[in-house]
Amino acid sequence: MMKALGLEPLYRSGNDLPWIPFTPYSDMVTVKLLKVDPVTGQTVAMLRVPAGEGLGVHNHYGTVIAYTIRGRWRYAEHGWVSSAGDLVYETAGSQHTFLAERGEDVEVFIVLEGALEFIDPEGRTIGLENWRTFLERYYRYCEAKRLPARDLSDFS
Amino acid sequence: MMKALGLEPLYRSGNDLPWIPFTPYSDMVTVKLLKVDPVTGQTVAMLRVPAGEGLGVHNHYGTVIAYTIRGRWRYAEHGWVSSAGDLVYETAGSQHTFLAERGEDVEVFIVLEGALEFIDPEGRTIGLENWRTFLERYYRYCEAKRLPARDLSDFS
Amino acid sequence: MMKALGLEPLYRSGNDLPWIPFTPYSDMVTVKLLKVDPVTGQTVAMLRVPAGEGLGVHNHYGTVIAYTIRGRWRYAEHGWVSSAGDLVYETAGSQHTFLAERGEDVEVFIVLEGALEFIDPEGRTIGLENWRTFLERYYRYCEAKRLPARDLSDFS
Amino acid sequence: MMKALGLEPLYRSGNDLPWIPFTPYSDMVTVKLLKVDPVTGQTVAMLRVPAGEGLGVHNHYGTVIAYTIRGRWRYAEHGWVSSAGDLVYETAGSQHTFLAERGEDVEVFIVLEGALEFIDPEGRTIGLENWRTFLERYYRYCEAKRLPARDLSDFS
Numbered sequence: 001m002m003k004a005l006g007l008e009p010l011y012r013s014g015n016d017l018p019w020i021p022f023t024p025y026s027d028m029v030t031v032k033l034l035k036v037d038p039v040t041g042q043t044v045a046m047l048r049v050p051a052g053e054g055l056g057v058h059n060h061y062g063t064v065i066a067y068t069i070r071g072r073w074r075y076a077e078h079g080w081v082s083s084a085g086d087l088v089y090e091t092a093g094s095q096h097t098f099l100a101e102r103g104e105d106v107e108v109f110i111v112l113e114g115a116l117e118f119i120d121p122e123g124r125t126i127g128l129e130n131w132r133t134f135l136e137r138y139y140r141y142c143e144a145k146r147l148p149a150r151d152l153s154d155f156s
Numbered sequence: 157m158m159k160a161l162g163l164e165p166l167y168r169s170g171n172d173l174p175w176i177p178f179t180p181y182s183d184m185v186t187v188k189l190l191k192v193d194p195v196t197g198q199t200v201a202m203l204r205v206p207a208g209e210g211l212g213v214h215n216h217y218g219t220v221i222a223y224t225i226r227g228r229w230r231y232a233e234h235g236w237v238s239s240a241g242d243l244v245y246e247t248a249g250s251q252h253t254f255l256a257e258r259g260e261d262v263e264v265f266i267v268l269e270g271a272l273e274f275i276d277p278e279g280r281t282i283g284l285e286n287w288r289t290f291l292e293r294y295y296r297y298c299e300a301k302r303l304p305a306r307d308l309s310d311f312s
Numbered sequence: 313m314m315k316a317l318g319l320e321p322l323y324r325s326g327n328d329l330p331w332i333p334f335t336p337y338s339d340m341v342t343v344k345l346l347k348v349d350p351v352t353g354q355t356v357a358m359l360r361v362p363a364g365e366g367l368g369v370h371n372h373y374g375t376v377i378a379y380t381i382r383g384r385w386r387y388a389e390h391g392w393v394s395s396a397g398d399l400v401y402e403t404a405g406s407q408h409t410f411l412a413e414r415g416e417d418v419e420v421f422i423v424l425e426g427a428l429e430f431i432d433p434e435g436r437t438i439g440l441e442n443w444r445t446f447l448e449r450y451y452r453y454c455e456a457k458r459l460p461a462r463d464l465s466d467f468s
Numbered sequence: 469m470m471k472a473l474g475l476e477p478l479y480r481s482g483n484d485l486p487w488i489p490f491t492p493y494s495d496m497v498t499v500k501l502l503k504v505d506p507v508t509g510q511t512v513a514m515l516r517v518p519a520g521e522g523l524g525v526h527n528h529y530g531t532v533i534a535y536t537i538r539g540r541w542r543y544a545e546h547g548w549v550s551s552a553g554d555l556v557y558e559t560a561g562s563q564h565t566f567l568a569e570r571g572e573d574v575e576v577f578i579v580l581e582g583a584l585e586f587i588d589p590e591g592r593t594i595g596l597e598n599w600r601t602f603l604e605r606y607y608r609y610c611e612a613k614r615l616p617a618r619d620l621s622d623f624s
Contacts, residue, residue, distance in 0.1 A: 083481075093287060
């Protein structure tokens with residue numbers, strides 16, 4: 001009889017994956033892509049923002065779970081500051097401006113559902129990010145740096 | 157001691173909710189919004205497309221589950237035709253053009269995650285739909301028709 | 313360069329799939345499995361309950377979206393009755409007893425996340441259902457009826 | 469007109485929340501609960517396992533995202549060892565036995581969907597964990613230690 005075999009857990013070593021400039025939004029902010037799901041569109045990544053730097057205004061079209069690994073950051077729109085060990089849970093339909101505090105560089109572990117839309121000061125769309133744009137930025141970077149590219153959308 | 161009480165299931169009567177023109181994309185296509193989730197952004201709705209009509213090209217930024225209740229429809233980009241009782245499961249990052257076949261009007265039950273982006277023939281964004289735009293279209297319709305508006309984002 | 317190609321939508325014809333007795337919980341209640349996701353565990357199915365019949369008490373370990381296609385049903389624990397066109401949205405951690413009203417047989421379209429636990433009157437676990445048990449029940453049925461079994465967990 | 473206002477992001481300080489023994493499975497392993505979602509059942513938590521200790525065999529009824537903060541751990545069933553900065557993505561329907569390597573204590577950030585079922589060597593269910601059991605363990609701990617308990621299921 002055919003069996004309904006479960007899939008093995010996916011293990012991905014963070015050391016084997018590159019930090020990639022989060023262009024065109026910033027040359028200073030880098031992203032390490034860990035995994036994308038081509039069915040649900042979920043993106044799992046690390047975000048690194050140098051102390052004192054930021055990321056422009058963006059809208060979320062799905063939830064974001066952001067767990068701070070090091071450094072301190074906040075959203076310009078809110079009163080709290082997130083430090084190592086803190087959780088920020090962002091709801092679908094929210095809009096923020098990321099600011100890294102002075103001191104240590106910021107590193108955040110991120111689970112992103114759906115899309116991220118960056119907008120300019122007049123509210124116009126600059127870019128829409130989803131699992132495909134993250135994966136293609138990774139492929140472009142690997143090609144430019146002559147690194148072997150892995151299929152980060154795969155389970156095998 | 158504080159208790160971790162589960163929430164009761166939400167029951168929503170389809171007869172109590174209006175069919176709303178899916179403007180500005182179409183005056184003929186109507187949507188009946190059943191539920192939105194302000195945390196995850198999930199939208200549950202019915203879509204009604206008159207026989208022979210269609211909806212413009214759109215991108216998905218999350219999955220869509222579409223179960224056909226009546227009528228026959230297809231995507232211009234694919235070979236199958238979906239009839240009553242058929243399932244279409246659309247992945248995040250896909251792009252389609254909805255076409256209702258001649259004959260019976262089409263009615264589809266839809267579970268939408270994330271955002272829907274309508275684009276023009278040159279690939280430019282016409283509009284981005286998410287739980288908030290669906291809920292606001294419902295509120296505007298209720299106000300225009302002097303219908304009592306319900307909070308379709310609530311669980312109580 | 314490698315491309316981040318999206319997956320095509322999955323089309324599944326309801327007519328091609330069998331109604332399977334929901335054993336061991338009931339011989340009268342049948343399930344038509346439409347799709348399972350081996351990553352997230354999501355199960356998409358139809359449930360058919362003859363008028364006047366029911367399903368035992370069960371716990372949900374994820375959400376359930378239940379859209380009624382025909383007939384009338386309710387949960388013994390709640391006051392509403394769901395008819396064709398109505399939505400029931402069940403939260404993770406809820407417990408119910410399904411009862412089909414007299415009259416027409418009940419047919420419900422279901423999107424199930426996580427597991428379903430059937431319990432006996434003393435609260436003991438009778439069985440835990442998830443994407444694997446649903447898929448294996450389908451495989452066993454196909455084998456017993458000498459029907460060709462399809463891989464309902466696949467996207468291709 | 470009624471507005472479809474989005475919810476603010478939730479900020480939760482890790483320092484304000486206690487490490488709680490993960491009884492009855494272990495007195496040595498502790499859990500810090502950060503957030504539960506009473507609709508979807510999602511649980512966000514930290515897991516701390518002393519070097520050389522482990523957690524019994526368990527089944528997953530939803531996905532688990534596990535990002536290692538410090539220490540080294542593996543599953544008895546697989547060949548890899550996860551260190552700080554590595555991602556493990558576990559699929560619904562998988563079964564594992566958690567083992568912390570010798571050396572540093574292990575700390576893992578976890579996003580858990582659906583339920584977790586601990587089983588004994590004969591495959592019998594010892595316990596089923598979900599958002600409610602995690603939240604109630606937290607409430608019991610707060611009561612025993614006379615700590616003020618917070619509603620970790622709330623967004624406000």
